Amino acid sequence: MKKALVVLSGGQDSTTCLFWAIEKFGRENVCAVGFDYGQRHGRELMCAEEICRGEGIGYEIIKTPIISELSANALTRSDIPVDEAKPDGEPPNTLVEGRNLLFLSYAAIYAKTHGMTEIVTGVCETDFSGYPDCRDIFVKSLNVTINLAMDHPFVIHTPLMWLDKSQTWELADKLGVMDIIRDKTLTCYNGVKGDGCGHCPACFLRKRGYDEYMERKKCTK
Amino acid sequence: MKKALVVLSGGQDSTTCLFWAIEKFGRENVCAVGFDYGQRHGRELMCAEEICRGEGIGYEIIKTPIISELSANALTRSDIPVDEAKPDGEPPNTLVEGRNLLFLSYAAIYAKTHGMTEIVTGVCETDFSGYPDCRDIFVKSLNVTINLAMDHPFVIHTPLMWLDKSQTWELADKLGVMDIIRDKTLTCYNGVKGDGCGHCPACFLRKRGYDEYMERKKCTK
Numbered sequence A, B: 001m002k003k004a005l006v007v008l009s010g011g012q013d014s015t016t017c018l019f020w021a022i023e024k025f026g027r028e029n030v031c032a033v034g035f036d037y038g039q040r041h042g043r044e045l046m047c048a049e050e051i052c053r054g055e056g057i058g059y060e061i062i063k064t065p066i067i068s069e070l071s072a073n074a075l076t077r078s079d080i081p082v083d084e085a086k087p088d089g090e091p092p093n094t095l096v097e098g099r100n101l102l103f104l105s106y107a108a109i110y111a112k113t114h115g116m117t118e119i120v121t122g123v124c125e126t127d128f129s130g131y132p133d134c135r136d137i138f139v140k141s142l143n144v145t146i147n148l149a150m151d152h153p154f155v156i157h158t159p160l161m162w163l164d165k166s167q168t169w170e171l172a173d174k175l176g177v178m179d180i181i182r183d184k185t186l187t188c189y190n191g192v193k194g195d196g197c198g199h200c201p202a203c204f205l206r207k208r209g210y211d212e213y214m215e216r217k218k219c220t221k
Helices: A012-025 A043-055 A066-070 A099-113 A136-150 A165-174 A178-184 A201-219 B012-025 B043-055 B066-070 B099-113 B136-150 B165-174 B178-184 B201-219
Strands: A004-007 A030-036 A058-063 A118-120 A155-157 B004-007 B030-036 B058-063 B118-120 B155-157
Touching: A004 A012, A004 A099, A012 A030, A012 A043, A012 A118, A012 A155, A012 A165, A012 A178, A030 A043, A030 A099, A043 A058, A043 A178, A058 A099, A058 B066, A066 A099, A066 B058, A066 B099, A099 A118, A099 A136, A099 B066, A099 B099, A099 B136, A136 A155, A136 B099, A136 B136, A165 A178, A165 A201, B004 B012, B004 B099, B012 B030, B012 B043, B012 B118, B012 B155, B012 B165, B012 B178, B030 B043, B030 B099, B043 B058, B043 B178, B058 B099, B066 B099, B099 B118, B099 B136, B136 B155, B165 B178, B165 B201
Parallel strands: A004 A030, A004 A118, A030 A058, A118 A155, B004 B030, B004 B118, B030 B058, B118 B155
Antiparallel strands: none
């Protein structure tokens, strides 16, 4: 059986991917890593840890302060406020340059070192909000690159790539983990677990998706 | 004029690339970075620093302890001796998994953050000794990946890709820097500057290339 490594931040998306991986590969074949890069809300990783503990999944946090040293922005520097409305045509100031490039590269090295080939990530092109390293074509290109870099048959899985937020909620529902996702994950830019602060861009997207899915579910009953 | 970032370890190859970049892009358009990943001979970086100081080139050392944490091997762990003869068909135990993947990714983030597009690296397929991330196809794939990751027109230059060690010496000679390369760089796995310890694999390759080039030069005079 193939062994899978989930890149788990403790947010809605990556946590949904964790349960997707458990269903696909079997609980005993899944483990997870998170990255501590000095992000504004380290509390996300505590959520991830708590969820993994509850599920009996191994979770390791890897310290990567270099990510915030290389690129100054609102998620890694407490002196830069998060823009709640972003300028048209520009990436948001929560952009950490090359973040997924590094996360997935670290995950690949970790996976090979631990005898795993499957890497699961929650990156999603649908509501990518101007982050170029959330695009499908980037992930596919990186998949080729890491195979070549380490001569290892990595497969990067992106179960959320083409889902919108309401479909991600739907997937959580199908996996039977709506409550865990709603109550135990942290997506909010202001570090508030579960329903969040209610006014940052991440909370807005999360709530809108939830409401849409609930509406759809009610109508199809 | 384009601005270039040289990935400079202080060894023969990357130092030759530094002078190649100075000739190609102009001294005022070149700067360099090195990576301190807890390698056995941090003295390499001191060589790089000294060379850059002498040339008036900006040099920054970026600390990346994560590289040795993710992958245990003879270059990063003093308790693992360097194999002087490597088992057939296996990569040498000086392999640091994904090292060039990370170095070039960091360099790309640094380059973009500092308004540069050109990245120069000394990786070389000719005597790649089993390191998959020294292959041309890996570097080309990574070039596409970093462009996609950051939406930035990076160009990775690999002036040594198809040269053997004697041709790298020839290039240094053409650039007028034979003395600097011979005396001020450090390639030796045992941390001895210039001519090195004389018996590790890196010293062997360096000396053989030097002798071959000197022989060729004598014959064509």
